[in-house]
Amino acid sequence: MIERAHDGAVAPSGTRTDPNGRGLLPASMWVSLLLLAAGAAGSTALGFVLGAPWLLPILGATAAYPVYAADLARGRPARAVTLMVIWAVMLSVAVVFATSAFPSRAERTIWLGTEYAAEMIEWIETGIGPEGDPSLFLPQHGLHFALFNLACLASAGLGGLVMGAALLNYMNFYVAVLIREASNPILAAALGWPPWAILRVMGFILVSVPLSARLLRRFRRGRTQPNISYWKYYLWGAGLVVSDAILKAVLAPFWRGLLARAL
Secondary structure: OEEEOOOOOEEEOOEEEOOOOOEEEEHHHHHHHHHHHHHHHHHHHHHHHHOOOOHHHHHHHHHHHHHHHHHHHOOOHHHHHHHHHHHHHHHHHHHHHHHHHOHHHHHHHOOOHHHHHHHHHHHHHHOOOHHHOHHHHHHHHHHHHHHHHHHHHHHOOHHHHHHHHHHHHHHHHHHHHHHHHOOOHHHHHHHOOOHHHHHHHHHHHHHHHHHHHHHHHHHOOOOOOOOOOOHHHHHHHHHHHHHHHHHHHHHHHHHHHHHHHHO
C-alpha cells in the first residue's frame, strides 16, 4: 500500500518521511525501540525490587525476546541484530544507573557483580588477574562461547539472551563501581567498557542469529520467507569474538594504565 506524505512525497505505508521526502524509520521500528526501552528499564527496576540474582537476567531477556524472535521469524536478521545491539546499550544504561543509585541492593541482586568488580579493581591497581592473562581469560571466554551456542540452539535464542543479560549485568555493575570509586569519574565512564568487550557483545549477538532462527523459522513453516543466508552472521560474529581475544591480549596492559589514571 502506498500513501502520500504531507508534503506530497510518496512513501510506503507505515514509513515516516521528513519534509524533504527522505524516509525515516518505519513505525514498527519505533514500536520495537519503545518496547525495548521500556523492557530494559522495567525489568531492571523489577529485578532490583525482587532482589533475586537468578531472576534479573531472566526478566531482562524475556522483555527483549519477543522483538528479537519476531524479526528473525519474519526473515529480518539485520534488523534483529541492530535492535539487540541497541537493547544491550539500553540494558547497560539501566543497570549502571540502578547500581549507582542503589549500590547495596545491587550487591544482592546482580549475580557475580561484587566478585567481578573486586577482581577488576585489583587488576587495575596491581596488574594481577585474569583480565591481563590470556592463559586465564581464554579458557573462560571459550567456555562462555560454547555455552552461549548451546543455549541459543536449545531455546531458539531465549537462553542465549538470558546468558547475555547475566554477563552484561555483572560487567555493568563493575562499570558503576569504577565510576563511583574513580577520582576522574568521566574518564572512568569512558573507559569502563573496553573496545574488546564491545566486540564480544556484538559477536555474540551475530552468532545467535542462525542458531536461534533454526527453531523460529520452523514455527513459521508454510509462510513465505526471504531466502537469506543466516550463517554469514555466525561467521561475522565468530570473527568478532576472535578479534575480542586478540585485542584483549594485546591492549589490556595499555588499557589498565588508562584506567589507573581514572582511579
